Amino acid sequence: MKNLRLKSARAALDMSQQQLADAVGVSRQTMNAIEKGDYNPTIKLCRSICRVLGKTLDELFWEEEETVAEP
Amino acid sequence: MNKEAYMIGLWSGILCVLIVGIFMKQKLRSLKEYDERQKIVQGTGYKLGFFTMMFACMAYGSATLVWDVPVLPMVGTIACAFLGVGVFAVYCIWNDAYFGIKGMRNKVRWLMIAGACVVLNIISALRIYAEGEFIEDGVIGVGAMNLLVILLFLAILSAILVKTCLVRQQTADESELD
Numbered sequence: 587m588k589n590l591r592l593k594s595a596r597a598a599l600d601m602s603q604q605q606l607a608d609a610v611g612v613s614r615q616t617m618n619a620i621e622k623g624d625y626n627p628t629i630k631l632c633r634s635i636c637r638v639l640g641k642t643l644d645e646l647f648w649e650e651e652e653t654v655a656e657p
Numbered sequence: 658m659n660k661e662a663y664m665i666g667l668w669s670g671i672l673c674v675l676i677v678g679i680f681m682k683q684k685l686r687s688l689k690e691y692d693e694r695q696k697i698v699q700g701t702g703y704k705l706g707f708f709t710m711m712f713a714c715m716a717y718g719s720a721t722l723v724w725d726v727p728v729l730p731m732v733g734t735i736a737c738a739f740l741g742v743g744v745f746a747v748y749c750i751w752n753d754a755y756f757g758i759k760g761m762r763n764k765v766r767w768l769m770i771a772g773a774c775v776v777l778n779i780i781s782a783l784r785i786y787a788e789g790e791f792i793e794d795g796v797i798g799v800g801a802m803n804l805l806v807i808l809l810f811l812a813i814l815s816a817i818l819v820k821t822c823l824v825r826q827q828t829a830d831e832s833e834l835d
Binding site: 611615619627628631 | 692694757760
């Protein structure tokens with residue numbers, strides 16, 4: 587599943603994928619894979635990304651729970 | 658061809674590379690860092706390369722048992738190892754895990770070294786072929802090693818070229834969508 591919140595947070599700071607990747611110490615392709623949902627980063631990398639973007643883990647990486655209609 | 662001299666030269670070269678590699682280990686490490694995703698991809702690549710080499714060795718061994726394969730055992734074994742190396746390299750290139758975090762800088766340096774390696778091996782292979790040392794006593798001899806190196810590097814260079822073109826096309830398509 588695509589991580590649109592990450593992409594939005596990055597765009598809000600006017601950062602390219604390469605700039606964010608350099609800031610957290612990964613390759614641009616890895617950052618692209620995280621945004622496209624093709625790779626699940628470790629908690630260490632998640633924290634680094636949150637630190638750079640000024641967001642919390644919940645805001646960027648927590649999956650939203652699906653609402654279930656009550657009978 | 659003087660096989661003893663060839664072996665001494667080959668193993669001297671391998672030893673030199675190992676010694677230089679040990680002394681330059683620290684510098685090489687800083688230039689070739691891999692991130693967590695790339696390390697995972699490389700792990701899968703190593704597995705694929707290993708099993709490819711194992712299967713190739715078994716196939717070569719079986720073939721020599723059944724037929725009269727006109728290839729020197731050393732050349733056959735090295736060919737199997739190179740096949741495994743090639744599979745590893747192509748898999749990593751395809752999944753952006755070959756050149757490390759500092760991708761572009763490493764790629765340029767690698768292409769220069771690979772290009773020089775191919776050219777030197779082509780010169781050597783042409784010399785061996787001209788002197789008729791490629792086939793000795795009806796068997797493909799150690800003279801084929803240069804050809805194996807050329808084929809390996811050409812396969813890797815082709816993978817890099819295809820991947821680069823594909824990435825450019827994808828980037829162009831994404832730019833159009835934006």
